[in-house]
Amino acid sequence: MGDGVVHEREPLALATLTTLRTGGAPERMLEAATTDELVAALRDVWARGDEWFVLGGGSNLFVGDEPFEGTVIRILTQGIEELPSPHAGRIRLRVQAGHGWDALVAYAVEHGYAGLEAMSGIPGTVGASPVQNIGAYGQEIQETLVEVELIDEATGEISVVPASELGLGFRTSVLKHHYGGVSLRRAVILSVTVDLVVASERVVQGAQLRRALGLDSDAPVPLTWVRERILATRASKGMLLDDADPDTHGVGSFFQNAIVPEAVARALPPECPRWPVTPDLDTVTVIPLALYDGYVPPVKPEAPDVKVSAAWLIEQAGIRKGFALPRSRASVSTKHALALTNRGGATAAEVSELARFIQSRVHAEFGLVLQPEPVLLGVEL
Missing domain, CATH: 3.90.78.10 (UDP-N-acetylenolpyruvoylglucosamine reductase, C-terminal domain)
Structure with missing residues (x-):
């Protein structure tokens, strides 16, 4: 954990921090490399009454040309913690919000943990994954998501919220700020916990994924093979x-x-x-x-x-x-x-x-x- 100090830096143009490469520099920019620093930064911004948003990988953000009149908080937290699962043959991973999503998938595949491999290559951070209920080729984060640790803007309190209370739907949740509206719950995810099957190979289910992989048999295939094929497919589409x-x-x-x-x-x-x-x-x-x-x-x-x-x-x-x-x-x-x-x-x-x-x-x-x-x-x- 960190020192809980608020780390302010010279604001960077958001065009340099987002994958669409648009956007000027905000008025103020904070960086948080630990959960304590992230909590401190958020509470500082909320106490000041600033306009704000958090920035992870910047891969799902379209920013306008005018400078943002408020504070941007960069989430740079990292780390994966292995936990026991109450279900036989499974394991839980608690992952910090700033950890790269594809780095998590790579970790799971390398260690023989199934459930995320079809979502290989999706950019962005783990903390953003439940916000829009990411998915690819018929696999979605909601299938393995157990809970999130988050901090609410209204109270500044930290709580652990089960996946069932996040309103997960097609590319949405109660945390997502939809175009033309506001999020139903103003909160920031600190960590995400998923429950995965301990298995280095799997029988691929789902017609969409089977088509993408070119499978016509029910024989188990290695997770590493699934990941390689998905990455190649995404690369061919410029994804x-x-x-x-x-x-x-x-x-x-x-x-x-x-x-x-x-x-x-x-x-x-x-x-x-x-x-x-x-x-x-x-x-x-x-x-x-x-x-x-x-x-x-x-x-x-x-x-x-x-x-x-x-x-x-x-x-x-x-x-x-x-x-x-x-x-x-x-x-x-x-x-x-x-x-x-x-x-x-x-x-x-x-x-x-x-x-x-x-x-x-x-x-x-x-x-x-x-x-x-x-x-x-x-x-x-």
Whole structure:
């Protein structure tokens, strides 16, 4: 643990700390390398009443061109602690919020702990992973997440919150600041605990992951092989950070795959890729005791929502890979239609202009409004 001292430094331009490479320097910048320092920094900012946000890997953040009028707290905490699991054949890892997500996945695979390998190569920090319930190829953090340690802005108190209380949904949680709204719970994650299977190989489940890996048998495969294949696949789509490759100078998928009612999905062309969203099988019916007459009405079956491919919608709306507006330094990735990239010196205004153009084309063609996936700071779409 640290000394609990607030460490202030000369503010850096956020363009140098975010993967989309936009944003000026904030008014004030603090750095926290230990949990004690992070808690001290947050309590200091909250006591001052500053505008604030925390910065991990900067891989899911789109920052506007105007300097942020407030304090940025850089989370630099590191560390993985192995803990016993109450379940046979499993182990728990408690990981500091500033630890690199892919470094955690690499650690798990190297030690023969299964449950994270399909999420290899996702940029960012461990603390950000539950905020947007990260996932890839059918695997999501919510499948292994046990609890988070967090500190609430309203009280300044630290608590351990089980995953069931985080409101985890498709790329969302009660902690996520959605575009056009605010987070339901203003808090910062200090550490994350996951529960993994002790196994150096696994039978791969899930059609999406099996397709990505090219598997047609049920034989177990090594975790290391799964990780290598996923990293290669992400690299081919420009989804692995590489200073030399402008296709990776973005936030990964800029738009979320659209979640729509089944009736809306049926109106889309049949060739549009789609996946059913698993319905809530544990729906609770609450009947006030004073009104209960011994009869519990049957639950009406509802058609599950459908997730449709935003990348397909974008390309079918006439936006091809590599597309850029005239004289703009922002473009769609040459490898993946969902990624918007900074080709060198692009302003946030240029990226925003491209994003709005894509939204308008998809809406005109299909009647759907694509929602941005990254957190937007000082930017309007």
